[in-house]
Amino acid sequence: MSQAHPYTTLISAVNLQQNAQQANWVIVDCRHDLADPAAGRAAYDAGHIPQARFAHLDRDLSGPTHTADGTFKGRHPLPAPDALLATLRKWGINDDTQVIAYDAHGGMYAARLWWLLRSLGHASVAVLDGGLATWLAAGQTLSAVEPTPAIGNISLKPALVASVDAHDVLSNLTNLRRTLVDARAPDRFRGENETIDPVGGHIPGAKNRFFRDNLQADGRFKPGHQLHEEFSELISEPQTAVMQCGSGVTACHNLLALEIAGLHGAALYPGSWSEWCSDPSRPIATGA
Structure with a gap:
């Protein structure tokens, strides 16, 4: 894959495996359980796609549930752009990074990260089609090591959504x-x-x-x-x-x-x- 033709919707497990070691690719594990908010992190710690970062729905992919005057904005309001950019930079995401989001829930949480990146104007983001199950079905392994990437430089661009x-x-x-x-x-x-x-x-x-x-x-x-x-x-x-x-x-x-x-x-x-x-x-x- 060249950056002239990024993955912008879905990627197969085979194509991810072929490209996962590229320096400008970042994989993000978005597993979550609404009934048990700690379950996603526990699953990540037990084993994730090698080099994947972990995104917590409540802390990383959502903002505060109430405004300063106490108004309820919903259970998962959008994070402020500055806060989201800081999180993405912490994961080592740059303006030219191909981001791959995955979960084990049919894409229901990975799609949230997909949309959020597009809201910042970042088009090179795709969801692993079939999630973690397809990665394992393709014979790929998991890792329990959490990477420590260098800080990225992703910047705010005109929204695509x-x-x-x-x-x-x-x-x-x-x-x-x-x-x-x-x-x-x-x-x-x-x-x-x-x-x-x-x-x-x-x-x-x-x-x-x-x-x-x-x-x-x-x-x-x-x-x-x-x-x-x-x-x-x-x-x-x-x-x-x-x-x-x-x-x-x-x-x-x-x-x-x-x-x-x-x-x-x-x-x-x-x-x-x-x-x-x-x-x-x-x-x-x-x-x-």
């Missing part, structure tokens, strides 16, 4: 300019079996696309043409679509799937349902 806030989503309830797509499981979308957020349901008018529907049975992403066909049944213009979920994490999985499908320009609502339902003045819907 867009985002909206709760005010934009509230306004959309009347002007209907955007199509909202919720990445949560169908039962949570309907307002059933809600165990994470204090209120069940969804934003009125939202459509449901469970992020796991982007994957094949083997855990790899469906082909681009299939994703294009399936998402085209939900959204007419990707530039007017907004992806959301519970806290702005698995929505990035849908955004990655859209990019694979060639449907560019959809925005992220980072606060998602966790922020939306925290204000009782905002309307909610239940059912299909």
Whole structure:
């Protein structure tokens, strides 16, 4: 691979193995468990792809949950750009670095890092298709050694992605300019079996696309043409679509799937349902 043709969506385990030793490649382990926030680090310590850094969803890939005046911004707000840049530099990421993110959860956390790097204008970032399982299935080994990279120099560039806030989503309830797509499981979308957020349901008018529907049975992403066909049944213009979920994490999985499908320009609502339902003045819907 030359830097003229970076990996910008997915990479196979074979291609990662062939390139992993390149000096300008950085691999990041994004494993996490919402019910046990320490589990990802424990799994990393037990064994990770050699030279991989570890990204903690709560500490590295999210910002403070409340503003200075105490307003709740959702369970996983976006980190401030300066804080995110400092984290990425700590991992040794430069402006010309090819970043590879992986997890063991179908890409649900790796896609968050993919989107965050694109929010800083960094295009050379891809998700390991099929995650850690495909690396191991390809006969590759793991390491328990944590690397100590030199500080990187990644800088802020014009964003390659867009985002909206709760005010934009509230306004959309009347002007209907955007199509909202919720990445949560169908039962949570309907307002059933809600165990994470204090209120069940969804934003009125939202459509449901469970992020796991982007994957094949083997855990790899469906082909681009299939994703294009399936998402085209939900959204007419990707530039007017907004992806959301519970806290702005698995929505990035849908955004990655859209990019694979060639449907560019959809925005992220980072606060998602966790922020939306925290204000009782905002309307909610239940059912299909």
